[in-house]
Amino acid sequence: MANKKRSNGRKLKLPTFLETFKEALLEKFAALLVIVIFLVLATLVVMAFLHGSDYFRLKAVESRGFSDQAKAAAVNTEILKAYINKNIFDIDIKAIANYLARLYPDARSVEIWRALPNKLSIRVNFRKPVVMLGESKFYPVDSEGIVLFNVDPQSQGLLPVISGVEAVFEGSKVKKVESKNLKVALDLLREIKKARFLDSYRLSAIDAANLSDMAFYLDDGIEIRIGFENFKDRLLKLKDTFRDTRLVKDKIKYIDLRFDGVTIGPK
16 A cells, blocks of 8 residues: 555656657747747837837928818918827827818828828828719719819819719709719710720710710710710720711711611711
8 A cells, every 4th residue: 555655646757758848848938938028028118219209209291182282281280280299109190181081071082191200291182073063053073973062163174064964962962973874974984085096086075864865075066976885886986987088077966876887967
């Protein structure tokens, strides 16, 4: 019995290769722990330096994306006045971006980043009008159908006018026009730009009131009846038609591309 007790009280000895593996594992764990502690301490030191140093206090704001430099200067002044000498890492740049997005509702996005050591850089990406929408009163609209009510129509030059689609419904303004007719008209505009052969003409208008009869008008008064489908193929037919040396554009009222052939209507 005494021998059995002494046997049970003995410490279990691992094989030599397992003992070696355990010691190596403990050494690696200890080394890894030291590295982790060092990185944590180094991070804390760096963060304390970044947030506590006068070197990173805001001294300048630079705004981009504004066509009107006076507005860019106003933004720079306002943001700088609100945060001057504040550590740039303590400034809530997301809050500033949200504020500018509300201030400029025609912006697609607002980006802000810290430019070391002491500057904030701001880029306001404004939506660009591609057409005017309306009949008697015109509203600039971008390529996604967003109505840019804050953009002065008079400042946009000679953009094509899309008729047959309203930008105001029941007396209320809408931010985005959810209209199939507008979407198809914008698709047509994109295909016309891709075709390139009409670059020497100015697209003056698109009549989108009736999709099956949809037509666009060139600056020389020619009406191009194209419908609502197969834009690429139909524009190729128009390209071939314009290449015909027998064609006298001054005597043409319309060109109809909606059917198998090409129909030309004289004035």
